[in-house]
Amino acid sequence: MSDESKKLDEAVDQALLNYENSHPKSLEIHQQACNYMPGGNTRTVIWHEPFPLRIVEAQNAEIVDAEGNRYVDFLGEYTAGLFGHSHPSIQAATREALDGGTNFGAHNHYEARFSQLLCERFPAIERLRFTNSGTEATMMALSVSRYFTGREKVLVFRGGYHGGVFYFGQKNSPINAPFPWIVAPFNNFEATRAIMQSEGDSIACVLVEPMQGSSGCITADPEFLKALRQSCDDIGALLIFDEVMTSRTGAGGAAAYFGVTPDLMTLGKYLGGGHSFGSFGGRADIMGLFDPSRNDALVHAGTFQNNVMSMRNGIEVLEAIYTSEMAEAHYQLGEQWRRGLNRMLLDLESEFQVIGMGSLLCLHPVRGAIRSLEDLKSADDRLRLLLFMGLLNEGYYIARRGFMSLSLVLQESHFRGFENALEKVVRQIESIS
Numbered sequence: 488m489s490d491e492s493k494k495l496d497e498a499v500d501q502a503l504l505n506y507e508n509s510h511p512k513s514l515e516i517h518q519q520a521c522n523y524m525p526g527g528n529t530r531t532v533i534w535h536e537p538f539p540l541r542i543v544e545a546q547n548a549e550i551v552d553a554e555g556n557r558y559v560d561f562l563g564e565y566t567a568g569l570f571g572h573s574h575p576s577i578q579a580a581t582r583e584a585l586d587g588g589t590n591f592g593a594h595n596h597y598e599a600r601f602s603q604l605l606c607e608r609f610p611a612i613e614r615l616r617f618t619n620s621g622t623e624a625t626m627m628a629l630s631v632s633r634y635f636t637g638r639e640k641v642l643v644f645r646g647g648y649h650g651g652v653f654y655f656g657q658k659n660s661p662i663n664a665p666f667p668w669i670v671a672p673f674n675n676f677e678a679t680r681a682i683m684q685s686e687g688d689s690i691a692c693v694l695v696e697p698m699q700g701s702s703g704c705i706t707a708d709p710e711f712l713k714a715l716r717q718s719c720d721d722i723g724a725l726l727i728f729d730e731v732m733t734s735r736t737g738a739g740g741a742a743a744y745f746g747v748t749p750d751l752m753t754l755g756k757y758l759g760g761g762h763s764f765g766s767f768g769g770r771a772d773i774m775g776l777f778d779p780s781r782n783d784a785l786v787h788a789g790t791f792q793n794n795v796m797s798m799r800n801g802i803e804v805l806e807a808i809y810t811s812e813m814a815e816a817h818y819q820l821g822e823q824w825r826r827g828l829n830r831m832l833l834d835l836e837s838e839f840q841v842i843g844m845g846s847l848l849c850l851h852p853v854r855g856a857i858r859s860l861e862d863l864k865s866a867d868d869r870l871r872l873l874l875f876m877g878l879l880n881e882g883y884y885i886a887r888r889g890f891m892s893l894s895l896v897l898q899e900s901h902f903r904g905f906e907n908a909l910e911k912v913v914r915q916i917e918s919i920s
């Protein structure tokens with residue numbers, strides 16, 4: 488092992504020890520939780536070593552841990568927290584839904600309006616249905632595609648994440664839903680086309696994220712998405728965009744931004760105003776299969792699909808808060824901020840760079856272009872950990888893997904503060920490695 492590598496190992500050990508010593512209450516709660524949940528955890532992505540922070544309170548753009556430490560939240564609940572933690576309009580909408588009573592066991596007046604707003608916002612969606620999560624939305628979009636086309640196989644991309652049982656990282660998750668998957672290389676159209684041509688009419692659909700969020704905000708080349716559209720048409724397969732994360736991109740989501748119209752798309756995260764939410768929708772002829780007044784209707788049940796909390800908040804989100812104009816402005820703000828961060832990192836001659844799209848960003852300890860998971864193979868994960876721990880020490884919260892999603896309640900002072908903190912932490916890391 489080189490001297491540099493040894494020093495990095497020591498720095499990681501020290502950072503973990505400091506964290507452990509300064510979070511005794513989080514540790515205590517974690518140990519209790521371990522008696523009842525494996526690893527004290529019920530949501531893999533939020534876990535981090537040596538044990539995760541326990542958050543006890545959140546207001547505006549800040550979260551507070553069990554020790555009473557305050558952190559400015561740059562994670563934004565993996566994109567579901569677009570409105571911060573206590574947005575007055577969201578709170579008022581939630582109260583209104585509560586006051587009207589819950590669990591009707593019937594259609595409610597909110598879902599009609601919310602679905603209209605979604606169809607108007609996302610041009611690819613002529614008709615839609617609600618689910619409880621993005622994972623369920625994926626499940627339904629794939630299932631209806633297979634039924635509609637009468638075909639079996641589903642083409643996805645290496646690095647794609649579409650929900651808890653739809654994970655295609657360096658390897659496929661062994662507990663993926665048992666669809667007959669074909670996994671193609673992301674952003675490599677030549678290889679994808681060869682697969683599509685050889686598999687031909689066995690492929691029901693192609694499922695793609697316009698930006699691979701979980702793999703680190705790796706944006707699809709516009710030409711790649713356009714070529715997928717053409718190839719799907721050539722072989723009669725459906726094109727599905729997973730926009731669970733990217734629908735916040737500009738006024739009409741990533742499909743509109745890239746100018747590519749998928750047959751179906753999935754939504755999730757922030758659109759329920761921070762409440763559980765998912766949706767799938769698209770072409771009226773495909774979605775029409777779910778019309779219950781038809782003799783041959785497909786069944787799609789789900790107790791909480793039209794729950795009044797998510798439906799009422801969704802209306803608030805699209806009508807009053809994240810309007811098309813606001814979505815466009817927020818996209819531009821993210822683009823500008825990312826460019827500024829990269830200029831700073833370049834000046835510091837840092838290993839790190841920030842990639843992403845609009846308000847979705849990820850810090851990576853890698854130089855050079857990142858167009859697929861392959862390009863991240865050389866990243867030293869110890870640097871990611873040191874960055875995460877260093878930013879926590881400075882009072883800034885991001886994902887352990889470097890992911891950030893900007894909320895609407897972050898202020899100028901938060902951005903400047905983050906930049907200073909990042910500069911300080913990056914300098915510390917560079918002095919070790």
Ligand SMILES: Cc1ncc(COP(=O)(O)O)c(C=O)c1O
Nearest residue numbers: 620621622648649650731732755
């Ligand atoms: C692109 C993408 N698709 C689907 C999902 C699954 O959504 P949910 O966590 O609501 O099931 C996620 C969640 O992170 C996601 O990022």
